[in-house]
Amino acid sequence: MADKYTVRVTGQDVDLTVGEDQSVLDAALRANQWLPHSCTQGTCGTCKLKVLCGEVDHRDSPEYTLTTEERDSGLVLACRVTPRSDLVVEPMGAVDDGVPRHPLRDHEGTVVVLDDIAAATRRLVVELDEEMQLNAGQYAELLLPGTTLARQYSMANPPSETRRLEFHIKLIEGGAATEGWIFRSLSVGDRISLRGPLGQFHLVDKTDGPVILIGGGTGLAPLKSIVQHALAEDLAPELYVYHGGRREVDLYDVEFFRELDARHDHVHYRPVLSEQDWDGATGMVTDAVVADFASCKGMSAFLCGPPAMVAAAVKALKRRRMAPKLIFKEEFTVAPPVPDVDAAAS
Ligand code: FES
Incomplete structure (x- = not known):
């Protein structure tokens, strides 16, 4: 049986029991x-944490x-x-920021929807056996069957939907979870294991100013959760949703957001295409934001997508005088390839 150790986090009252194969964060x-x-x-x-006492x-x-210097x-x-x-460990920054948190849990569920919604993009909906409490914008880790691998996907459902998790998944060439499983063998009715919620990209509190949400590709997923939650709880005076894709076939949930835009005066939806002329906005999604706002002072932003898009958006919003502490970002990166996962995941 694996050894267990006691880990004290300075400033927290509860000592953690941590298995020798378990991360302190988990x-x-x-x-x-x-x-x-x-x-x-x-x-x-x-x-990052500082170890004050003990071996790791x-x-x-x-x-x-x-870095080696940091380890030393x-x-x-x-x-x-x-x-x-x-161990005794010390967090490097403030731990209690007043945001309500929900415990990480293992979950089982059944696939109830698996639809192609855009080019090489699927919507996966999982009906959980038990509720998951979450904050709008958080993610979960899907566990690849027959392996120890986990892959992270933001939840697009609002926190009010505690038994029905929605994920937007882009096919990655050679990807263990996508090409090796979700786009190959996964079917409606299959059982699925996952854990969550995770992450600190979320909208929880009421905002004073307008909110700009910029998603690239499946970076729309957590923004869909945030927008639905903000509407249900009346959290923002204005919501500006930008969704960037290369071509029209890359966009999805267009009707969903158009309907929100039509129904709510304070919701504004703008899809933007970078490689196709059409009757909507064209160019880089961040350029469309810059063109629409002379100043972003007093506003906040939620950015999710590829690192280059997120970096460009941060730069553009700062140029438009948005306070850096009001810019929240989640970068989608591709997990490194796993050589023999095809056999393991099938
Ligand atoms: S390096 Fe630990 S959460 Fe990112």
């Missing part, structure tokens, strides 16, 4: 003890996220590190 979130995190894959660095295994913490100074990545003794 144990904390399951105990509903919040620790800052974003990617849970060792790539963003958001989850950094496992596969990458050097580009946690006692820093660890909470999402990768496992204990090798009892």
